[in-house]
Amino acid sequence: MHPSIEVGVLGATGMVGQHFVKFLAGHPWFKLTWVGASDRSAGKKYNEATSWRLGGTMPEGVANLTVEECKPGNAPKLVFSATDASVATEIEQTFAKAGHSVVSNSRNHRMEADVPLLVPEINPGHLQVLAAQKAKRGWSGQIVTNPNCSTIVLTMGLAPLKPFGIQRTIVTTLQAISGAGYPGVPSMDITANVVPYIGMEEEKMECETQKILGEFTNGSFHAHPMGVSAHCNRVPVIDGHTVTISVDLASDPSEADMIDAFNNYRSLPQERNLPSAPKQPVIYMTERDRPQPRRDVERENGMAVFTGRLRKCPVLDYKFIALGHNTVRGAAGAAVLNAELMYSEGLLG
Ligand code: NAP
Numbered sequence: 001m002h003p004s005i006e007v008g009v010l011g012a013t014g015m016v017g018q019h020f021v022k023f024l025a026g027h028p029w030f031k032l033t034w035v036g037a038s039d040r041s042a043g044k045k046y047n048e049a050t051s052w053r054l055g056g057t058m059p060e061g062v063a064n065l066t067v068e069e070c071k072p073g074n075a076p077k078l079v080f081s082a083t084d085a086s087v088a089t090e091i092e093q094t095f096a097k098a099g100h101s102v103v104s105n106s107r108n109h110r111m112e113a114d115v116p117l118l119v120p121e122i123n124p125g126h127l128q129v130l131a132a133q134k135a136k137r138g139w140s141g142q143i144v145t146n147p148n149c150s151t152i153v154l155t156m157g158l159a160p161l162k163p164f165g166i167q168r169t170i171v172t173t174l175q176a177i178s179g180a181g182y183p184g185v186p187s188m189d190i191t192a193n194v195v196p197y198i199g200m201e202e203e204k205m206e207c208e209t210q211k212i213l214g215e216f217t218n219g220s221f222h223a224h225p226m227g228v229s230a231h232c233n234r235v236p237v238i239d240g241h242t243v244t245i246s247v248d249l250a251s252d253p254s255e256a257d258m259i260d261a262f263n264n265y266r267s268l269p270q271e272r273n274l275p276s277a278p279k280q281p282v283i284y285m286t287e288r289d290r291p292q293p294r295r296d297v298e299r300e301n302g303m304a305v306f307t308g309r310l311r312k313c314p315v316l317d318y319k320f321i322a323l324g325h326n327t328v329r330g331a332a333g334a335a336v337l338n339a340e341l342m343y344s345e346g347l348l349g
Contacts, residue, residue: 005029005343006030006031006034007031007032007033007079010095012036012046012067012082016332017035017082018054019082019327019331020032020336022054023276023328024080029343032061033065034079036079036083038087045067046058047062049067072098075095077100077101077349078339079100081095081104081106088104089109092106095141096141101342110211111208114129115129117211118338119159119334120277121159122212123212123216124268125216127144128216129220130347144342148204149241150175150232151209152324153243153305155213156324156329157307158245159282160265161249166248168229171230173230173231176235177235178327179326179330190234191236194234195235196233206229207223209228239297239326240293240324241323242291242321243321246316247316247318247320262307263283265281268344272341276301277340281303283305291308291321302327309321
């Protein structure tokens with residue numbers, strides 16, 4: 001028997017909110033019954049308030065929901081948050097205080113010392129901090145976050161290599177325009193061009209990676225000691241962040257060891273067969289010109305990360321490429337998988 005859990009989406013009318021609506025359609029556990037947005041949209045039907053910008057039509061069932069203000073009131077106990085970062089702190093905390101589990105996509109709480117920055121394959125143990133979060137803040141609810149859309153591609157590419165002792169990494173991103181929301185980067189800036197700056201992205205990648213790959217022991221997070229240097233670029237790709245990674249390792253694995261580590265990487269979401277978990281979370285591609293965003297990013301429902309082009313690095317030890325879907329594995333799909341893990345851990349009441 002599947003559970004049947006009512007869920008809401010805060011910021012449901014925006015780009016990431018629409019991805020939540022699409023990703024949740026037909027979900028075997030979660031039923032979307034509530035949508036929230038700003039007071040500009042509140043009171044309208046979802047299909048009147050939302051300019052649907054995704055492929056395919058708006059899922060049936062949501063079109064006629066009335067958009068609510070982002071206030072707890074009659075919202076379900078589990079809410080996904082895709083609200084604008086300028087308002088996410090207050091809205092998410094208000095919901096947590098009122099007893100809701102907030103599974104957030106916004107950056108606002110990611111680096112706080114009592115908030116998990118969760119990637120279910122990598123750091124499910126970080127959920128242990130929730131008891132302290134509730135006690136310290138006096139909340140009956142809770143906040144859990146997922147990483148920035150480029151960080152998740154990097155961390156999923158690095159996690160299989162952790163047993164080899166990651167010491168340093170240098171990463172360069174080629175980030176899709178959908179990562180900037182809508183309308184995002186002006187077409188005059190991005191068409192046939194590369195923009196070598198994304199505000200605060202490099203800082204986020206560097207510190208989020210250390211938190212995600214770090215440990216939670218003795219009641220606190222201990223950042224992974226690896227050095228991380230990120231160069232972030234916006235490129236004219238619609239969906240899919242590509243990252244090129246050079247890595248320095250403490251041990252001396254062969255190329256075959258590295259490729260086995262990518263392909264055999266499995267964790268709790270796969271063991272528990274969580275509905276949104278990819279069967280194989282990291283897939284190594286052997287073709288010399290893959291992965292490519294246009295050809296590969298939609299595979300595995302957008303939830304796997306594809307690696308390829310592993311070779312020796314003359315400066316660090318190895319270099320390779322990784323690709324992931326920024327608005328699925330890097331946003332809505334990541335948060336839904338987080339909630340599935342929380343349910344399977346008995347953390348959703
Ligand atoms: P967006 O398209 O601008 O959508 C923002 C949403 O927030 C809309 O639903 C909007 O409602 C709502 N909102 C704005 N002001 C509000 C207020 N005062 N009270 C309540 N709701 C309010 O932005 P987005 O690209 O979807 O990003 C949403 C969040 O996800 C941001 O925190 C962003 O940093 C994060 N994120 C985005 C991506 C990505 O790929 N785009 C990836 C990872 C994380 P109205 O329609 O009524 O204005």
